[in-house]
Each structure stands twice: as structure tokens, then as C-alpha cells.
Amino acid sequence: MLDRYGIVAIFALLAVIFPAIPLLLSLVIRPKKPNQSKKATYECGLEFEDFPEEAQNVWVQFRVQYYLFALIFVVFDIEVVYLYPWAVAYNTLGPFALVEMIVFLGILILALAYAWRNGLLEWT
């Protein structure tokens, strides 16, 4: 009983050490050049003061259409999640699974076709 908890303890120890090593390593080998914008609460490490005038203006418009690409990506994402285990176990599943997978792909293709037909893949 106790030795099983020992395994858990070793795992817990490793779990702490493992992320700590790269942090410590980077502390040792990184160059130290602190500046004001790096110490800010929300910093991305970029000093906007050094940028040319037009790049300092961060109020740029993003294309709202980006979310459509994210949504269409879901189609392919789901596809691969189900196709992969099916492909691995194909030999044992038989023809029924093949038909099911075709139906499943048909539904996904319909979604893609709908998006395509409605011009969501056009970059206008």
C-alpha cells in the first residue's frame, strides 16, 4: 500500500522539478536588459516607443471574418478526431463502420459545402 503512494510521491516530485528546470535554466542563461515596458503589468516585451509612428497606433481594425475560418476549422478538427481512431481500428471494425464513416463524412462535407457556397471561403 505504502509503496504505491511512494510512486505518487515520486510523480509529484517530478511534476514540480520538470517545469522548474527550464525556468531556472532560462534564469541563468538569458540576457538581462530590463526596461520600463517589460516591467509593466500587461507587457508583451515590445517597446512601442522604438517603433515608427504608424506602427505605434494599435487601434487597427481586424477582419471579423477570422471567426468564420475558426468555425470551418472545427469541421476538419472533428473529422480528424473520428477518422484517426477509425482508421487505426479499420481491420477489426468491418464494413458497417465504413458505411457509418461515409455518412459521418457526408454530414461534415455538407457543412463545408454550405460554407463554401455561401462565399465564406472568399477573401473579399
Next chain:
Amino acid sequence: MLISPELILAIFGMLVLVVDLIGRARTREWLPWVTVLGFVLAFAATLYIWGSNASIFAGMYSVDMFSLFFKLLATIAGTMIVLVSIDYLRGRTTRQGEFFSIFTFSILAMTMMASSASLLMIYLSIEFLSYTSYLLTGFLREDKKSNEAALKYFLYGAITSAVMLYGLSLLYGVSGSLNLTDIATAFANTVDPSVRTVALVAPALVLAGLGFKISLVPFHQWAPDAYEGAPTPVTAFLSVGPKAVGFAILLRVALTTLPIYQASWIPLLAVISIITMTLGNLVALRQTNIKRLLAYSSIAQAGYMLIGLVGVNLTGNSPFSGLNGVLIYLFAYLFTNLGAFICVIAIENATGAVNIADYAGLVRRAPFVAALFIIFFLSLAGIPPTAGFIGKFFVFGAALREGFLTLAAIGVINSIISVFYYFAVIRAAFFLDAKDPSPIRITPLVTAMLTVTAAMVLLIAVYPQPLFNLAAWSMGMFGVVK
């Protein structure tokens, strides 16, 4: 095929999209009719498998008479709402294919909720219905109110579904099973006193998710805003569809999983019922927008229906088993509330008006609609000779049989309060003068649907025996509870 209604709905949901894809402007006129065909076929398929009592998909899905009752109800509601939304959507949106497809899927979600017999299936089908409902609520993208309604509905739904999921996980944790019947067996066989505590807390958490769907107080806040902002046919759907199948799951969980704890959930539901009908009715008194008024009215109606579950007693051969009261009430409410909303749609289609003040002089501008308003409001208030009276008769009767005299009395008092605001609309329609006395033109399809719903409301009251039989068959699969 036990899942043929679901398969038909799923196929037609996609078929509508395909027709929308490959069709030209002319063929898109058929979209609502393709949808209606799907609902009619699903209705026929439900009748075809009538009488089956089977548990499929490893006990996750139960095709029994209880679920078939709700599938009939779902397909009837779907057909009527599609037919009244044709005229409404014209000019409001160009994406009718999407609307009808999502709507078909929401009816599919309703049929799946009715059959859910496992905690996992319950959660998934409720989420399915929720997401399609959010999309339908926010369907008018250019309309700010529609967007606001969808966002409020979504945020509220997300939180209640999280709370419900926690409750479901607790139920699974103490019983070790996802199947509703197996959980009941686990509860009956346990000797561990701590199980009892969890078995009281977990259903209360689950009630948050179901109460959201049924719009029980205190989970009702989304309803007035979502009802007001949603496209009116969608509002009509929200007021009957999710409510009915929410009740289906509530009844199924209460009567198959938790009958041994009946003594502890009855007081809880009784209190919620009293708060729901009282708050719904009192707030409805002050509404000026007809859609908000009907929203609070539908909250109050949920309170009345809950009385039936409080007074449930499946022993003996009494005509007042409580459960049949809820089923009869739901069926009567379906036609009554849809009818009332079709009246609202008829007026909104012609004039765009949704305020009660705009209904002044309606009797001269649209006498048919004004007359039918009386029938539907009589039915909502539970005054004979209408379907609503039959429903109230059976739920109040069950409460009296079980000795909940106070509850029944509060129900009756609330019905009287509701007469006041229902007849405020009638008063405006009949006794006030219109600013603009030009007649309102009602489209033939809407007139037809008004006639059908009004006829059903009266028919149920005059000849209720088929409905009694339907309710009696549907509840046969539940064991004896008391």
C-alpha cells in the same frame, strides 16, 4: 425502427440545407414546406412505433409511451410554428434555409430530450436544444434586440447548465451509474446515510438546469428579455417547446430515479410552484409589451403545471394522478399559447405593433383575431369551456386529492389574478378607440393556423376523452409512486 422519428428529423434538417444550397430563388419558396413534410413524416413515424416500450443504445435512450407523447407534441408544435413563420420571416431575413434547418434540429433535440434515460443523454440533449434555441433567438442579426435577447439567453443558459452538470456528476458519484433506473436501484439498496444527503442536494442542482428550460422562478430571468427580443415565431416556440420537454425530463427523473425521496422533493417543488405562479402573475400585471406579458404568463403557467407533479400519486385508480394532469395541461397549453402567439404574429406581420396600447380598437380593425384572443385568453386563465380549464381541473384536482389545500387555493387565486391582465388586452381590443382605424389584413396561412389552434382549444374542452386516453397511455410505463 425505434428511432425513425429522430432519423427523419435529422435527415430533413440537412435536406433543408441542401435545398437551400442547390436551389434557386424559386425553389427556396419550398423550404418551409420541406420542413413541414419532415415534421409530418416524423409525426407519422411516431404513430407507427406507437405502443413500443424499449430501451436502446445501452439503456441511454428510452423509446416508451411517455417519450412518444412528447414526440407527438414536438412535431405538432414544429409544424404549426413553421407555418406561421413563413409570412413573418419574409422581408426580415434572407437566410430562411438556415432558420428552418436550425428549427428542425431544435425539434430533433426536443424528441431526444423526451427519450433521454441517462444522465449523459439528458445533459447532451438539453445542450443541443439550448444551442439551437440561442441561434434561433438571435436569428435577426440586424436587430439589436434579437442580439441582446440571444446573449442574455446564452449567458443564463451557460450558467444553469454548469450548475446542472455539477448536480448530475454528484448523482453519478453517489450511485455509480448514469442510467436513471440503475440510480434508483442504487439509492434503494444503499445503507450509507450520506447518500441520502447527496440525493437531496444533487437533484436541487439539476433542477437549476431544468428550471431554466421550464422557466421556473428563480431561474426565469432570461424569459422576458429573450421572449421580447426573439423573432415572434421563435418566442412562440420557446414558450411551449423547451418548457414541455423540460417537464418531460423533470417528470422522468422525479418518477423513475427519485421516488423513494418523494417526501423530500415535494415540499421543495411546492414552494417553487407557489413562487413561480405568484411572481409570474404579479409581474405580468404591469407589462405593456404583449410579448413580455405572455412571457410572464408562461412563467405563471409553468407554476400551475408544477402543481401536478407536487400532487403526484400513481397508486390506486383515481382519475387525478397528478402526472396525467401535467400531460393534459401541457397539451392544452400547447394549442392555447401557440394560438395566443399566432394572434400576436398576425398583428405584428401587418402593423409591426407589439404593445398592448396598439391593440386598441382591434375588434374593428381585425375582428377575427380579436375574437380569437378571447378564446385563447379564457383558456390561459383556465375558464371553461376551453382546454386550459381541463388542464387546471386535473392539476388542481391532484393537489386536492393529496391534501395540498393551500397550494390549490393559491393556484386558484393566481388564476383569478391572471384574468385581470389577460382581459386588460381584451379591454383594449374591444372598448378602446383605435388611433388608426384602418383594417388589418391577415394572411390566409395565419388565418388557417388561428382557426386550427382555436378549434383544438375548444375541441379539447368539449370532447376531452381522447386526450385523457393519450395521457393515460403515456404514463403507463411509470411504476407505482407514493
